[in-house]
Amino acid sequence: LKQTTKRSTLATEIEKGQLYETMISARTATRSLTTIWSHRLSSTAQRRFSAGGFRDRIGKLRNNGTPEIVFGVALLGLLAVDRFLQSQQRNGRDRVLEIMEQEIRADEERGREEAKNEAEEIAKRPVLFRCKVRVSPEMFDGTKCLTGVSVGDVVDVVEEGVGPGNAYNLCCVRGKEGKDFTAGWFPISCLEKLSS
Structure with missing residues (x-):
């Protein structure tokens, strides 16, 4: 019985046109808004994602x-x-x-x-003995070697048997005035000991 009264109430309102007009107008408004927004969105999306729209944007970028x-x-x-x-x-x-x-x-x-x-x-150091240079060795120019002496020069020996194999004497040569001083190793085989 309740259902019939509801239906009859609904039917009477529809007959009057009040509810029907409200429903129709709400539906129409919703459809028209949906249509407008879908049209706008589709055209924007079409411009953004369509190949032509992308080409147009690339073309504009190339031109500027x-x-x-x-x-x-x-x-x-x-x-x-x-x-x-x-x-x-x-x-x-x-x-x-x-x-x-x-x-x-x-x-x-x-x-x-x-x-x-x-x-x-x-x-x-004290001088042990003096020697005369007998032979000037060739290719004798190391950092510890006595250089600048020639055959016949007299050198002072301050230490015997130094260097590799104890084959050298530590000799020094003083200048005429005693100011210049040179020291270094000289081969024992190239020296002749002078008698004191």
Whole structure:
């Protein structure tokens, strides 16, 4: 009985046209809005995702020079990075060279100081005996060798049997005024001992 009354109430309202008009007008409004929005969305989506729309946008970009600008900026960026890396490498290399030069200079200075101290120490030693140079050896120019002497020169021996195989004497030569002093090894076989 309730259902029939509901239906009859609904039927009477439909007959009156009040509810039907409200439903129709709401449905029509919804359909028209849906149609408008779907048309707008479809045309926008069509422009965005269609091949023609994409080609049009690429064509516009080509015409206004955007690819050239992007390529130029990228190339300038690469050149700037390359220049920066080269300067860093050059600075690092210069620092390494500077450190090596400082170490070499320090080693040379130490070597000169050691040689000077050794020469002073040799000059203070007593002379054991004197020898005359019999033969001037060829190819005798090492760092510890006595150089600058010729056949007939007289040298002072301050230590015997030094060097490899004890085959050398530590000799020194003083200048005429005693200011110049040279010391080094000289082969025993090339010396003739002078009688005192």
